[in-house]
Amino acid sequence: MNIRNKKDFGAGIMYMVFGLFFALNALNYKMGTAAKMGPGYFPFWLGALLTALGFFVLLRSMSSKNTKEDIGGWNWKIVIWIAGSVVLYGLLLPTLGFMLSVFILVLVSASASHEFTWKSTVLNAIFLVTFTYLAFVQGLNLQFPLLPSFLE
Amino acid sequence: MELLNNLSLGFETAFTMQNLLYCFIGCLLGTLIGVLPGIGPIATIAMLLPATYALPPIAALIMLAGIYYGSQYGGSTTAILLNIPGETSSVVTAIDGYQMAKRGRGGLALFTAGMGSFFAGCVATLILAGFAAPLAEVAFKFGPAEYFSLMVLGLIGAVVLASASLIKAVGMILLGLLLGLIGTDVNSGVARYSFDIPQLTDGIGFVSVAMGVFGFAEIMLNLEKKGSGESFLNKVTTLIPAWSDIKRMVPSILRGTTIGSLLGILPGGGAALAAFGAYTVEKKASKHSDEFGKGAIEGVAGPEAANNAAAQTSFIPLLTLGIPPNAVMALMVGAMTIHNIQPGPQVMTSNPTLFWGLIASMWIGNIMLILLNLPLIGIWVKLLKIPYRMLYPAILVFCCIGVYTVNNSIFDIFITASFGIIGYMFFKFGCEPAPLLLGFVLGPMMEENFRRALLLSRGDFTTFVTRPLSLSLLIAAALLLIIVTLPAIKKSREEVFTEEL
Numbered sequence: 023m024n025i026r027n028k029k030d031f032g033a034g035i036m037y038m039v040f041g042l043f044f045a046l047n048a049l050n051y052k053m054g055t056a057a058k059m060g061p062g063y064f065p066f067w068l069g070a071l072l073t074a075l076g077f078f079v080l081l082r083s084m085s086s087k088n089t090k091e092d093i094g095g096w097n098w099k100i101v102i103w104i105a106g107s108v109v110l111y112g113l114l115l116p117t118l119g120f121m122l123s124v125f126i127l128v129l130v131s132a133s134a135s136h137e138f139t140w141k142s143t144v145l146n147a148i149f150l151v152t153f154t155y156l157a158f159v160q161g162l163n164l165q166f167p168l169l170p171s172f173l174e
Numbered sequence: 175m176e177l178l179n180n181l182s183l184g185f186e187t188a189f190t191m192q193n194l195l196y197c198f199i200g201c202l203l204g205t206l207i208g209v210l211p212g213i214g215p216i217a218t219i220a221m222l223l224p225a226t227y228a229l230p231p232i233a234a235l236i237m238l239a240g241i242y243y244g245s246q247y248g249g250s251t252t253a254i255l256l257n258i259p260g261e262t263s264s265v266v267t268a269i270d271g272y273q274m275a276k277r278g279r280g281g282l283a284l285f286t287a288g289m290g291s292f293f294a295g296c297v298a299t300l301i302l303a304g305f306a307a308p309l310a311e312v313a314f315k316f317g318p319a320e321y322f323s324l325m326v327l328g329l330i331g332a333v334v335l336a337s338a339s340l341i342k343a344v345g346m347i348l349l350g351l352l353l354g355l356i357g358t359d360v361n362s363g364v365a366r367y368s369f370d371i372p373q374l375t376d377g378i379g380f381v382s383v384a385m386g387v388f389g390f391a392e393i394m395l396n397l398e399k400k401g402s403g404e405s406f407l408n409k410v411t412t413l414i415p416a417w418s419d420i421k422r423m424v425p426s427i428l429r430g431t432t433i434g435s436l437l438g439i440l441p442g443g444g445a446a447l448a449a450f451g452a453y454t455v456e457k458k459a460s461k462h463s464d465e466f467g468k469g470a471i472e473g474v475a476g477p478e479a480a481n482n483a484a485a486q487t488s489f490i491p492l493l494t495l496g497i498p499p500n501a502v503m504a505l506m507v508g509a510m511t512i513h514n515i516q517p518g519p520q521v522m523t524s525n526p527t528l529f530w531g532l533i534a535s536m537w538i539g540n541i542m543l544i545l546l547n548l549p550l551i552g553i554w555v556k557l558l559k560i561p562y563r564m565l566y567p568a569i570l571v572f573c574c575i576g577v578y579t580v581n582n583s584i585f586d587i588f589i590t591a592s593f594g595i596i597g598y599m600f601f602k603f604g605c606e607p608a609p610l611l612l613g614f615v616l617g618p619m620m621e622e623n624f625r626r627a628l629l630l631s632r633g634d635f636t637t638f639v640t641r642p643l644s645l646s647l648l649i650a651a652a653l654l655l656i657i658v659t660l661p662a663i664k665k666s667r668e669e670v671f672t673e674e675l
Binding site for chain 1: 341367522561566571594604627633635
């Protein structure tokens with residue numbers, strides 16, 4: 023067997039994983055009957071359908087009629103860096119407060135770019151902290167922990 | 175003359191100082207972000223949604239609608255001047271618009287795009303006003319079985335018209351529907367798929383899904399490409415068209431408006447498809463077909479009119495049936511729900527000022543966009559010089575703030591980050607995220623109607639095919655599926671999508 027379409031192959035596996043996850047977990051909830059459906063009924067059948075569809079996409083990816091397609095490299099460094107900077111922001115917000123967390127978010131995320139320079143990033147961070155403070159906190163009156171918790 | 179009464183009610187609402195102001199802010203912000211490359215309309219609306227929380231519902235919706243068609247407008251500016259389509263709907267505008275700009279006719283191309291959009295917007299607003307009432311009448315005759323079948327038709331239609339790979343798009347719908355079911359089941363009170371995490375009992379926020387899959391994933395993909403922010407900019411010259419230009423422009427605008435209005439109403443239609451359809455038609459209909467690809471004015475006028483008309487008529491299924499025809503409208507459903515408005519036929523009767531005010535504001539918004547864009551082009555051009563390395567941290571900041579403010583929840587920030595990673599995977603596997611968002615919004619609604627329909631029929635599944643209205647909706651869905659799998663159509667469809675890329 024030869025995987026001709028790697029994109030389809032990946033998609034098929036992904037659909038099956040999600041489908042099985044939802045269908046199998048639905049078994050923990052009451053199924054009921056068609057006339058009196060329990061909470062498990064609809065997600066179970068949807069999940070089963072998704073699994074079947076995933077299996078079909080998987081088979082199709084190995085068919086000789088399918089077009090050849092490659093995924094192209096995964097750049098996990100960028101993914102982790104961007105997602106990580108967001109998670110970091112979430113972790114820091116309650117203790118460091120809004121202004122410092124935004125500042126750190128800009129610094130960390132900007133360093134994922136291959137065009138990163140310290141000077142422009144710091145300026146950008148200062149601008150964004152000021153701007154978001156004025157727009158969201160002063161202008162729209164949204165509630166945030168502003169300063170680090172040990173200063174308040 | 176009920177229509178006139180309704181419209182005057184709408185204009186009364188839209189012409190209050192407050193609503194005019196928010197319409198203006200929406201158009202301005204939409205254009206601003208539409209001009210910036212690398213942020214699509216879905217990410218734009220999701221990002222700016224929190225800015226509307228504090229507003230009254232009508233002002234919030236007016237502003238969001240303004241953001242939507244403003245971003246449409248801004249997208250064509252960059253397409254013409256830089257050959258960078260800000261939105262997918264302006265991909266085709268870039269073909270001839272950029273060529274016009276290279277020949278020193280960039281100002282004229284912008285003027286054409288502006289006039290085309292304005293005319294189409296006016297017509298589409300009238301269509302919206304005229305069609306809304308009769309369609310809502312029909313919707314009141316719908317029972318749960320009909321609603322379920324209608325959603326099936328809507329979802330199938332959305333992927334048939336707008337997706338390159340049909341089967342993978344169906345998979346994305348199913349996944350979206352399932353993700354939408356996470357959280358407490360309203361009928362039994364059971365918390366599904368929450369695994370004892372208290373924040374999950376309320377389900378996943380659609381803002382998290384939209385921002386993660388569209389906003390964050392887009393940033394990751396853009397960074398991966400390693401392009402530099404510098405680009406060649408053409409000088410903007412005269413805006414005033416010659417008589418010969420007007421003669422070529424007008425019929426194209428009329429054709430584009432018709433095509434756009436029709437395709438906008440269809441599920442899955444929306445602006446991108448309309449623009450593409452209009453370009454194909456113009457190429458066939460024009461006497462100057464040899465000029466296409468080299469700066470034909472028809473190639474700008476037709477698609478620009480079409481995408482704006484479609485952007486507006488795609489509100490029809492949302493406002494009358496409560497069913498979003500594309501991912502942007504799915505976001506509008508989310509926005510309405512946040513403001514405690516259940517979209518559907520009852521909005522028109524229970525909340526007429528909101529309904530007609532929104533429609534009237536779209537017309538006003540179109541005028542604002544003309545006034546805003548033509549004189550301000552110089553400023554928009556300057557904006558284009560902001561390099562991406564400065565831009566994307568700003569997008570991240572706005573998204574993070576936006577997600578947090580929905581529920582003041584740190585947990586939502588983490589969920590959004592996870593959806594960023596998932597969205598990156600989707601892209602690598604060639605799975606489009608737009609059907610996922612549609613399914614996500616429709617999931618709970620679909621289950622509810624499915625359950626109710628079968629409860630009423632005592633578990634008899636034939637209820638979906640024995641009720642004539644429901645049956646005809648399902649037949650329409652099946653026909654759509656059969657038509658696209660016919661070999662001849664399949665081939666030309668594939669051509670269309672490869673050309674689009």
